[in-house]
Amino acid sequence: MIDALVAPLQFEFGVRALLAAALVGLVCAVVGSYMVLRGLSFMGDAISHAAFPGVVMAYLFGGSLYLGGAIAAVATALGIGWISRRARLRSDAIIGVLFAGMFGLGVAIYSAIPNYVGDLFGFLFGDVLGIGLGDLIGLAILGGLVILVIWALWKEFLFATFDPLGAGASGLNVNRLDYLFLGLIALTIVVSIQAVGIILVVAMLTTPAATAQLLTARFGRLMAIAIAIGIGSGIAGIYVSFWLNLASGASIVLIQTAIFFLALALGPRRGLLRRHPARSAAEGT
Template structure:
């Protein structure tokens, strides 16, 4: 058994991949709880796709791809907010327009630089085993920033998430906190794109937190459970990908999905019973 667990760790790329996926799952677990409860899955998916424009541009220009992804994700989040506030189109529509536009820009750019195409496709579908030490540091630092900001503003973020009108009425800077949440979502997505890929980031945000929602009754418990479920999915997923020789990002997501359905099957009737007056 010990051999079974230790064998993959003889390789540096496996160590880095494992560490990176667990880190990313922890960050996603924290933000995912807000995403699930506030219905931000679509905007999360949009920010992930939008960041691809930044990844491609940064790749061509030879700068840090996390920086490019971050700039595009944040600009898209602000753009969605600005277009929606004008009130001419719904936020759904604004999201749809912006994310396909920026994603298409990314595709356009990589279609001109075909010699890099395989590398760039790693960002689309995830390639956690090619993560470098520098990538790992970037993920760790961004994760610490997210964790610190959520801890500092935890009570205010919870108040605004639960009851924005009353929060605003009692003097909380609701608008600023909503933008902070979007910015944190952008950072979180950027950390996750290499681990699971742009196309699947939203699953890592939503699925473990949805499982946690079924299991818990208070918000901080939900965050902790979501972090645990995410980390477990990452661990199991990486080992599965090693022994079955399958794509790591997809393996992580499928483990998370299986855990969700198992939890749903086990807790479904119980939760309904406990809700009865």
């Protein structure tokens, strides 16, 4: 048992992978806590797919994958926000249009590269075991930046999320906070792509926070639980991936999904086993 736990640590790539997965779990949980409460899960999915053409372009021209992905993701996030302020369309329709369009663009560019199959799997599904030291440092810096911004503005984000009208009337610039938050989602997604890939990153954002929502009725605790699930599942997922030789991103996400269903079945707050008169028992503490 001890051997099994120590085994990945004997390799440098194993240590890097564990650190990266824990960091991604942390950053995604923090941002995801607000994202879920804002009803932006679909938005997160869209932004991650929109990063694809940026990553492909960076790959093609030998630039930084982070930078390429970040530019495409942030541009799309702001574009969705901008269009939904102007066009008389529901925002989910606008998200659907841009998300598919950007992903299609990425696929088109990628398919133009000769022998293109090679790294596609890594982009789409993540390859945290192959993360380099430079990538890990980049992840730590960008992830740290996201955490810092949320730490500085957590109560403003909370007010604007809970009651945008009341927050706006009291002088908060809700529009600016909305754009800033979209930018943070985009940044979080870009730093997470290496670990879990474009397709699965939305789970890293959504699942820990959604699980925590089943377990508590207080925002501070929600975020703490989400962080615990995010970091814990990140580390556990690397081990599972190492032991069973499974894709790392999929391992992490499956562990999170399992925890979610466990909480759904057993959770006191909105769990399936809860009976209505017993609602008071453990809720709201």
